[in-house]
Amino acid sequence: xxxxxxxxWAKDQTLGEHLEAxxxxxxxxxxxxxxxxxxxxxxxxxxxxxxxxLEGVKRPVVIWIQLQECTGCVESVLRSxxxxxxxxxxxxxxxxxxxxxxxxxxxxxxxALAASMKANFGEYLLVVTGSVPLAENGxxxxxxxxxxxxxxxxxxxxxxxVFAVGACAHWGSVQAAxxxxxxxxxxxxxxxxxxxxxxxxxxxxxETVTATLVHYLTFxxxxxxxxxxxxMFAYGARIHDQCPRRANFDxxxxxxxxxxxxxxxxxCLYKVGCKGPATFSPCPIFQxxxxxxxxxxxxxxxxxxxxRHFWDTMTPFYKRLPNVAGFGIEQTADTIGAALAVGALxxxxxxxxxxxxHQIRSHRKAAAAEGAxxxxx
Amino acid sequence: MAKIKVVVDPITRxxxxxxxxxxxxxxxxxxxxxxxxxxxxxETIMQGRDPRDAWAFTQRxxxxxxxxxxxxxxxxxxxxxGITIPPNATLIRNLVHGMQTIxxxxxxxxxxxxxxxxxxxxxxxxxxxxTAAIAKSISPWPNNSATYFAEVQNRxxxxxxxxxxxxxxxxYWGHPAYQLPPEVNLRRWRIISRRWTGRxxxxxxxxxxxxxxxxxxxxxxxxxxxxx
Numbered sequence: 001x002x003x004x005x006x007x008x009w010a011k012d013q014t015l016g017e018h019l020e021a022x023x024x025x026x027x028x029x030x031x032x033x034x035x036x037x038x039x040x041x042x043x044x045x046x047x048x049x050x051x052x053x054l055e056g057v058k059r060p061v062v063i064w065i066q067l068q069e070c071t072g073c074v075e076s077v078l079r080s081x082x083x084x085x086x087x088x089x090x091x092x093x094x095x096x097x098x099x100x101x102x103x104x105x106x107x108x109x110x111x112a113l114a115a116s117m118k119a120n121f122g123e124y125l126l127v128v129t130g131s132v133p134l135a136e137n138g139x140x141x142x143x144x145x146x147x148x149x150x151x152x153x154x155x156x157x158x159x160x161x162v163f164a165v166g167a168c169a170h171w172g173s174v175q176a177a178x179x180x181x182x183x184x185x186x187x188x189x190x191x192x193x194x195x196x197x198x199x200x201x202x203x204x205x206x207e208t209v210t211a212t213l214v215h216y217l218t219f220x221x222x223x224x225x226x227x228x229x230x231x232m233f234a235y236g237a238r239i240h241d242q243c244p245r246r247a248n249f250d251x252x253x254x255x256x257x258x259x260x261x262x263x264x265x266x267x268c269l270y271k272v273g274c275k276g277p278a279t280f281s282p283c284p285i286f287q288x289x290x291x292x293x294x295x296x297x298x299x300x301x302x303x304x305x306x307x308r309h310f311w312d313t314m315t316p317f318y319k320r321l322p323n324v325a326g327f328g329i330e331q332t333a334d335t336i337g338a339a340l341a342v343g344a345l346x347x348x349x350x351x352x353x354x355x356x357x358h359q360i361r362s363h364r365k366a367a368a369a370e371g372a373x374x375x376x377x
Numbered sequence: 378m379a380k381i382k383v384v385v386d387p388i389t390r391x392x393x394x395x396x397x398x399x400x401x402x403x404x405x406x407x408x409x410x411x412x413x414x415x416x417x418x419x420e421t422i423m424q425g426r427d428p429r430d431a432w433a434f435t436q437r438x439x440x441x442x443x444x445x446x447x448x449x450x451x452x453x454x455x456x457x458x459g460i461t462i463p464p465n466a467t468l469i470r471n472l473v474h475g476m477q478t479i480x481x482x483x484x485x486x487x488x489x490x491x492x493x494x495x496x497x498x499x500x501x502x503x504x505x506x507x508t509a510a511i512a513k514s515i516s517p518w519p520n521n522s523a524t525y526f527a528e529v530q531n532r533x534x535x536x537x538x539x540x541x542x543x544x545x546x547x548x549y550w551g552h553p554a555y556q557l558p559p560e561v562n563l564r565r566w567r568i569i570s571r572r573w574t575g576r577x578x579x580x581x582x583x584x585x586x587x588x589x590x591x592x593x594x595x596x597x598x599x600x601x602x603x604x605x
Binding site for chain 2 (some may be wrong): 066068069070071072073074075076099100102103104105106107109110133140141142143144145173174175177178179180181182184202203303311315316317318319
């Protein structure tokens with residue numbers, strides 16, 4: 001993250017001065033601002049404004065706490081690489097505390113946290129990965145002898161805003177799957193008096209974090225959020241509606257098993273369990289690992305990891321979602337597919353389907369309320 | 378001599394949360410305890426689920442070594458159901474495992490473990506010429522020169538003088554068991570920082586490394602000059 005030999009960013013230096021000293025050309029910086037404007041759903045016209053604001057930004061202080069989690073989100077965010085200046089920004093924010101990256105341990109680590117909180121009280125940005133286990137008075141995750149809840153409440157007190165990164169910080173993710181033995185909940189269940197943005201996913205795409213951070217630094221606030229606290233620019237559209245295999249879905253061309261001819265041809269994965277029709281995520285557009293690929297692009301169905309309770313509502317992962325509408329001109333295929341699905345599913349799965357359909361509806365309602373979903377479905 | 382008990386919690390630069398308690402008598406550690414201070418109950422959560430989904434749940438045990446957990450889970454399911462996978466599937470799994478090993482080595486060795494024995498502050502007193510000589514004796518890298526290492530050292534100086542040590546605050550370097558000469562620290566530090574920025578480039582598909590080279594070499598012209 002903080003690469004001193006490469007990019008020392010002095011405290012009173014602006015980002016523009018810092019990038020210049022680092023040898024980043026202004027052209028690359030403006031290109032980056034243009035890309036950010038597009039990612040944020042603004043027009044390219046906003047790029048100069050982003051550039052002007054970002055250039056003058058002083059080094060922000062970020063405290064990153066890891067509660068009940070697997071470190072996968074840190075790994076994902078570390079792989080933010082394209083746009084490369086976004087990587088720089090993420091890398092050089094003053095990361096005063098991070099379990100995965102810091103040199104110190106034990107009381108030395110905890111005193112570094114206390115010192116940074118004191119020096120930057122009310123100013124720092126808090127990034128949280130991981131959930132908060134509440135069962136048995138919170139004993140299922142302790143750090144320095146204190147429960148995850150105690151740590152979160154204390155650190156959040158001086159934070160300007162909270163970035164809840166990943167599905168765990170959003171709603172608890174895998175440990176909150178039934179029967180949720182540790183009573184895991186998301187950050188927003190505990191922190192009610194601060195703006196909390198959900199950069200969800202298991203893990204989230206690094207660029208959603210970069211772009212939200214850029215928005216925060218540029219406009220001094222969080223981007224427009226959906227009903228679940230997720231930024232609209234990233235989580236405003238369904239995977240199904242952005243999917244390059246959508247044409248195959250509409251034409252009734254499906255993969256039936258993973259090694260058939262249709263799989264080789266890259267047809268639609270709906271019948272082998274793709275949850276794209278019920279999942280709001282920027283995966284098809286942002287993609288992963290420097291736009292190398294993404295799950296559906298690699299031939300695996302979407303598991304719906306940006307949606308609440310997906311471990312229960314989207315499983316079994318390899319069973320299809322029932323009642324997916326929208327075949328358009330190929331009405332017959334839809335009817336047959338839906339009938340088969342209803343016949344094949346029972347009990348839990350039917351409940352799950354109802355939940356996901358409900359989720360889609362509530363997202364649509366939220367989207368309609370925001371007036372940003374013209375032309376969908 | 379009295380018994381001394383030392384508690385180190387949290388242990389950083391690992392996945393998850395760890396607490397170590399050690400008891401020392403007569404200057405020697407006589408007994409120690411390690412506790413994992415995080416529990417999620419994934420075994421309980423897995424019960425009654427579709428076995429085909431097991432890999433995705435168990436993979437979330439650790440976000441650093443995800444592949445290992447996923448493959449182990451697939452094998453467990455196959456053993457239970459008496460499934461033999463075709464040779465091509467084994468090859469694909471081996472390739473994925475190989476990639477995980479390479480990627481994990483970079484993370485573990487350079488990113489997580491190195492800060493235990495590479496002392497950034499000690500490298501300030503290194504002699505750049507000696508550092509270059511040591512570097513030349515082990516690697517043919519063209520930048521192994523006194524000028525280059527002096528520049529690296531200068532950057533560390535600027536950084537340390539700024540007083541903003543970030544994640545390096547309160548590092549407890551300098552234990553005799555780990556001590557390296559300043560020159561070796563400087564060289565190792567240069568490698569670590571390169572690995573850190575380059576760790577995503579393990580697999581050669583890196584628009585970003587190209588972008589970095591480009592931005593480094595291109596001039597910084599075009600930035601507005603403050604009117605003086």
